[in-house]
Amino acid sequence: MGIRSFIFAERSDLHQQANKIFSADWPEFIFHDPVADQYMGRVREFFEDMSLLLVDGDDQIVAGGWGVPVRWDGTADKLPGGYDDALRQAVELHENGGRPDTLVIAAAQVRRDLQGQGLAAQMLRRLADAGEQAGLTRVIAPVRPTLKARYPLTPMGRFMTWTRPDGAPLDPWLRTHQRMGAHMLCPAERSMVMTGSVADWENWAGMAFPDSGSYVVPGALALVVIDQVHDLGELIEPNVWVQHR
Numbered sequence: 001m002g003i004r005s006f007i008f009a010e011r012s013d014l015h016q017q018a019n020k021i022f023s024a025d026w027p028e029f030i031f032h033d034p035v036a037d038q039y040m041g042r043v044r045e046f047f048e049d050m051s052l053l054l055v056d057g058d059d060q061i062v063a064g065g066w067g068v069p070v071r072w073d074g075t076a077d078k079l080p081g082g083y084d085d086a087l088r089q090a091v092e093l094h095e096n097g098g099r100p101d102t103l104v105i106a107a108a109q110v111r112r113d114l115q116g117q118g119l120a121a122q123m124l125r126r127l128a129d130a131g132e133q134a135g136l137t138r139v140i141a142p143v144r145p146t147l148k149a150r151y152p153l154t155p156m157g158r159f160m161t162w163t164r165p166d167g168a169p170l171d172p173w174l175r176t177h178q179r180m181g182a183h184m185l186c187p188a189e190r191s192m193v194m195t196g197s198v199a200d201w202e203n204w205a206g207m208a209f210p211d212s213g214s215y216v217v218p219g220a221l222a223l224v225v226i227d228q229v230h231d232l233g234e235l236i237e238p239n240v241w242v243q244h245r
């Protein structure tokens with residue numbers, strides 16, 4: 001039997017399996033984004049039709065992904081600031097009774113042992129279809145390029161232009177989007193902001209931050225800025241806005 005897709009909320013029997021799969025592959029700090037924390041409960045409640053699981057014939061999850069609906073006029077100027085801002089805009093639009101027209105794909109994840117087989121493209125397509133059914137004609141995504149963590153010193157505006165000899169993006173996740181016909185719009189300089197105390201950051205990163213200053217942290221797309229005086233650590237992560245439909 002082939003791959004089937006389900007609305008996440010309708011398969012509570014798979015939630016334990018999903019938790020295990022979807023907590024893997026991420027650095028700990030990614031779970032400490034206060035803006036996302038503030039809106040995530042309402043995102044799950046309001047937009048459950050846009051959170052999908054791909055499941056094989058044996059009811060094993062192979063991939064998951066979710067998005068939120070926003071209103072966007074199609075111009076780069078009016079794009080949401082990034083991931084955090086898209087969640088905020090989607091929730092506020094919904095609460096104010098506004099009409100969305102654009103799906104923002106917020107995350108997609110493929111089970112680790114099945115990566116590199118094109119499942120992400122299937123996931124993105126199913127999400128875009130779910131958006132279309134909900135009347136969302138445009139599809140955009142603040143993409144978190146998987147290779148960017150190896151180049152935390154490079155501005156995203158440069159990184160996104162890097163190509164392989166064959167002309168395809170150097171970054172594998174950007175390549176997947178481009179192969180599907182998506183095009184890059186611009187960097188989302190402040191897509192996610194992760195904050196915590198210095199002790200929090202030492203815990204999340206598994207390394208010490210003895211001085212104030214900027215640090216390279218494994219898995220982070222930019223530098224983590226530590227302020228010992230105010231006992232604060234902050235990571236402002238850039239993403240890349242891409243447009244599908």
Ligand SMILES: CC(C)(COP(=O)(O)OP(=O)(O)OC[C@H]1O[C@@H](n2cnc3c(N)ncnc32)[C@H](O)[C@@H]1OP(=O)(O)O)[C@@H](O)C(=O)NCCC(=O)NCCS
Binds near residue numbers: 172173
């Ligand atoms: C990013 C992700 C969704 C891509 O899914 P996927 O199904 O593996 O995507 P594809 O099969 O289209 O592979 C894309 C490219 O990455 C390469 N690739 C995939 N997994 C790889 C791995 N583990 N190591 C090295 N390269 C890999 C593929 O070979 C392919 O390269 P190609 O263009 O030369 O063919 C998946 O890797 C993932 O879930 N990562 C963890 C979560 C994440 O970072 N999500 C994105 C942010 S929301």
